[in-house]
Amino acid sequence: MEKSFERLAISLKEVAGFIYPNEIELHWSILIVVYPYITGLVAGAFILASLERVFNVKEVEPTYRLSLLTALAFLIVAPLPLVAHLGHPERAFEIFLTPNFRSAMAMFGFVYAWYLLVVLLVELWFEYRKDIVVWSKKEKGLKRIIYLVLTLGASDLSEKSLRFDKKAGKIITIIGVPSAFLLHGYVGFIFGSVKANPWWSSVLMPVVFLFSAIVSGIALMILLYMVITLFRKKPIEMSCIDKLASFLLYAMILDFSLENLDFIHRIYESEESIKILYQLLISKLFISMVVIQILLGTIVPMVLLAWTKLGHLPDELRRLIYFCSAILTLIGIFSIRWNVVIGGQLFSKSLRGLTTYKMELLGIEGLLVALFFLVLPFIILYILVALFPPWKEAEVKLET
Amino acid sequence: MNRRDLLKNLLIIPPGIFLGGLFTKILSLLKKTPLGKISLESIYEKYNPHEHYYAMGIDIDKCIGCGRCVEACKIENNVPQEPFFFRTWVERYVITVDGETKVDSPEGGIHGFPETLTEKEILRTFFVPKLCNHCDNPPCVQVCPVGATYKSIDGAVLVDKDYCIGCRYCIQACPYGARYLHPETHTADKCTFCYHRIVKGLQPACVEVCPTGARIFGEVKPRNNPLARFVRFNKIGVLKPYLNTDPKVYYANLDKEVT
Amino acid sequence: MPQQIKYLFGLAIALIIIFFIVRHYLMSPSFGLFGHYRAASLKTVVSQEIKYAGEIACTECHDDIFTLKEKSYHRGVACEVCHSPAYAHTQDPSEHKPPAPRKRAYCPLCHGYNPTRPTGFPQIDPVTHNPGNPCISCHNPHDPTPPVTPQGCEPCHTQIARTKIVSPHAPLPCTQCHIAKEEHKLNPRVALPSKPRNREFCGQCHSQEAESSPEIPRVDMKSHYSGFLCWECHYPHHPEARLKKEE
Incomplete structure (x- = not known):
């Protein structure tokens, strides 16, 4: 506790202008930055997967199963930073016992449960059921038990039943798209509905969150697809990543336009908070917002991707550009989350001063923990991929 | 570690x-x-919360910035002594002739305001005591996911420290900076209008020790109490009225610079 | 019905039933009694320990001091402002003795000069006001009437005095414009000092016909914003008239 007081004392010295005395402690730390970032990746990856199913985009098929598994891996991790951040993690279950239906946050448990249990797991189950049933007969030991449990006893592999799987999968995807919108739009709503905070309070917040989620999800899938294919020593299907890159570009244009709309709207309305928000932008958020989010994270990848569309570039160069753009985009979206969550707490609600965020390194709300939560989904994904190979050639062919 | x-x-x-x-x-x-049967009598004994609805008045022209209220509050409510946690605090506003507004609240004003804030010529200057506004439409209660903060029958906004999960959404939602996370209980904490005192007929600690009567505690409804008189004879302002939080801390002679 | 649906729905219904059973057993029994919260928490809040007894409790034993104080300028200043919280003292008077501040540093918390304090509130400059002496050597805190009634206005109207001293009106005594009865020094709010009532009052010095010294700024009383009173534009304690001319 003394240590945290020391940190607060240092923050107190760095306050510029006037802040309310209780505002010295910054309450939502880097873990709360990680949380919307991860949920965004979930929603983005899922929406990408549904493109193939709902809109019949055949080019992106190689990423379909991988996207679903990625969404699952990240969704499993999504609530962990939240729980770790609570003052009383052991009371977290109260959110299911006595949810306050007027609270945006209380809905988290239900939206999350709906998305995980009703959408993602069910869709994956229908997608993999045939394979699981076959594997449960072929494999041995622990793996066999896992597969056996996962069949839930539904081992019917008749043609009629397989046709039903396909149909059910499609219906779930159709439910899934609005659910993914709900999942992430809702995270935006948690921030956008705080009327006390002019940096957050905006009707556009859920929409901007959603589109940035789609952007980050596509970028992640480009990256994962390229890296995994590299490790599997398989050729990258250019038609697939070309298509993904196009989607990334379109999503980015939409996202960037919405962000600019929000920006212009704020400047034009010029409400009482505009002065302090301007101060915030040119001082504390200059690097993370202007340089990283807008310049490196949005404009550079957008220009690069547009170049690949307009010019006839060799495959090698296109791959390099896609790879770099995806990484820059992922960093850019992370800084969006940072600028929203941390940025929204750096100015006083008295609109008279700015404070600083002193990030811990080792503590429960520190950098290492945040990094851990960012790496964890990849470990889970590794296990999931080992259990449910998402590659086309791994899919079980039934002799008919 | x-x-x-x-x-x-x-x-x-x-x-x-x-x-x-x-x-x-x-x-x-x-x-x-056995948790015991919970009823109004078992909680309040003879007191009937349905007969009361509390609010506070603050006369800015009477505040001398001595900080006795801040100290009394910290003692009465076991608020941590560190200058990062306050249930009530006092702000000093100095508006200079060249139109600049300077505000400070050194350690919440608990030791008064011995240092001068500006060397420039002063146009007008005053102290503003702050505390939880016990809003009639409290945004903190709205956002609490589990129902650990609530408005009591008699109008005080309270925190259930044995139920709060420490998510701090309420702290984000409070427009007045009136909440903090208690460093020992790891739950949200805030002014209760000294609820444990008022149900026994005592004044809140800050009102009890205010030497100039700048703080007036009373009820919104009945006419024969100090607050009713206060709102009758003063022009009343509240903090951030445009947020529709309906604050129940009424300020007399509130300046437009106060945020 | 396909087999998959049967098993899936079975599982879903089982999970939902389990959820409601668990919820039933984990819910706090007093939750929702008066609203969306645990009524039992009110008990926790209400049972918080009291530290400040409140002045009425003090009067039960210290009626003499209370009577003295209530007739003095310190009426309304509760005992526990200076004597610290005394609930423990009311429960066990011999075990818990409330402290009494005797140091010189204590009284300036309220009575040290601070320009932000409301004018009329008695303030002294701790550096120049009888340095070295504890306040209680001259003032009885329960009846703090000064041993010598202040002759000037500055002790209570320091902010005005300090403003006036840097203004062109510095050489004027307060009594030039305000007539204060002796009573004002003892009962300030009962006997308020007078204030000038008309333009002619200022005109005694500032009209073109006035017989005052020539460097005093003059105006044509007829044409100079007729219909306004002088102090509607010029703050008499700092008139700022010359300042405007220089600009």
């Missing part, structure tokens, strides 16, 4: 604590520890 411990903690603590909490709760319920 070294890195290995940290990782170990990370893997075990959040789910561990969650499951542990669940388990102990189940055990305690299985033991059927």
Whole structure:
């Protein structure tokens, strides 16, 4: 506790202008930055997967199963930073016992449960059921038990039943798209509905969150697809990543336009908070917002991707550009989350001063923990991929 | 804490604590520890909350910035002594002739305001005591996911420290900076209007010790009490009225610079 | 019905039933009694320990001091402002003795000069006001009437005095414009000092016909914003008239 007081004392010295005395402690730390970032990746990856199913985009098929598994891996991790951040993690279950239906946050448990249990797991189950049933007969030991449990006893592999799987999968995807919108739009709503905070309070917040989620999800899938294919020593299907890159570009244009709309709207309305928000932008958020989010994270990848569309570039160069753009985009979206969550707490609600965020390194709300939560989904994904190979050639062919 | 411990903690603590909490709760319920029948009488004894609805008045022209209220509040309510946690505090506003507004609240004003804020010529200057506004339409209560903060029958906004999960959404939602996370209980904490005192007929501690009567405590409805007189004879302002929080801390002679 | 649906729905219904059973057993029994919260928490809040007894409790034993104080300028200043919280003292008077501040540093918390304090509130400059002496050597805190009634206005109207001293009106005594009865020094709010009532009052010095010294700024009383009173534009304690001319 003394240590945290020391940190607060240092923050107190760095306050510029006037802040309310209780505002010295910054309450939502880097873990709360990680949380919307991860949920965004979930929603983005899922929406990408549904493109193939709902809109019949055949080019992106190689990423379909991988996207679903990625969404699952990240969704499993999504609530962990939240729980770790609570003052009383052991009371977290109260959110299911006595949810306050007027609270945006209380809905988290239900939206999350709906998305995980009703959408993602069910869709994956229908997608993999045939394979699981076959594997449960072929494999041995622990793996066999896992597969056996996962069949839930539904081992019917008749043609009629397989046709039903396909149909059910499609219906779930159709439910899934609005659910993914709900999942992430809702995270935006948690921030956008705080009327006390002019940096957050905006009707556009859920929409901007959603589109940035789609952007980050596509970028992640480009990256994962390229890296995994590299490790599997398989050729990258250019038609697939070309298509993904196009989607990334379109999503980015939409996202960037919405962000600019929000920006212009704020400047034009010029409400009482505009002065302090301007101060915030040119001082504390200059690097993370202007340089990283807008310049490196949005404009550079957008220009690069547009170049690949307009010019006839060799495959090698296109791959390099896609790879770099995806990484820059992922960093850019992370800084969006940072600028929203941390940025929204750096100015006083008295609109008279700015404070600083002193990030811990080792503590429960520190950098290492945040990094851990960012790496964890990849470990889970590794296990999931080992259990449910998402590659086309791994899919079980039934002799008919 | 070294890195290995940290990782170990990370893997075990959040789910561990969650499951542990669940388990102990189940055990305690299985033991059927009688919680006692909860009724108005068992909580309040003779006091009837339905007969009251509280509010506070603050006369800015009477505040001398002595900080006795801040100290009394910290003592009465066991608020941590560190200058980062306040249930009430005093701000000083100095508006200079060249139109600049300077505001400060050194350590919440608990030791008064011995230092001068500006060397420039002063146009007008005043102190503003602040505390939880006990809003009639409280945004903090709206956002609490579990119902750990609530408006009592008699109009005080309170925190259930044995139920609060410490998510701090309420702290974000409070436009007045009136809430903080208690460093010992790890739950949200705030002014209660000294609820434990007012139900026994005493004044809140800050009102009790205010030497100039700048703070007036009373009720919104009945006419024969100090607050009713206060709102009758003063032009009343509230903080950030445009947010529609309906504050129940009424300021007389509130300046437009006060935010 | 396909087999998959049967098993899936079975599982879903089982999970939902389990959820409601668990919820039933984990819910706090007093939750929702008066609203969306645990009524039992009110008990926790209400049972918080009291530290400040409140002045009425003090009067039960210290009626003499209370009577003295209530007739003095310190009426309304509760005992526990200076004597610290005394609930423990009311429960066990011999075990818990409330402290009494005797140091010189204590009284300036309220009575040290601070320009932000409301004018009329008695303030002294701790550096120049009888340095070295504890306040209680001259003032009885329960009846703090000064041993010598202040002759000037500055002790209570320091902010005005300090403003006036840097203004062109510095050489004027307060009594030039305000007539204060002796009573004002003892009962300030009962006997308020007078204030000038008309333009002619200022005109005694500032009209073109006035017989005052020539460097005093003059105006044509007829044409200079007729219909306004002088102090509607010029703050008499700092008139700022010359300042405007220089600009």
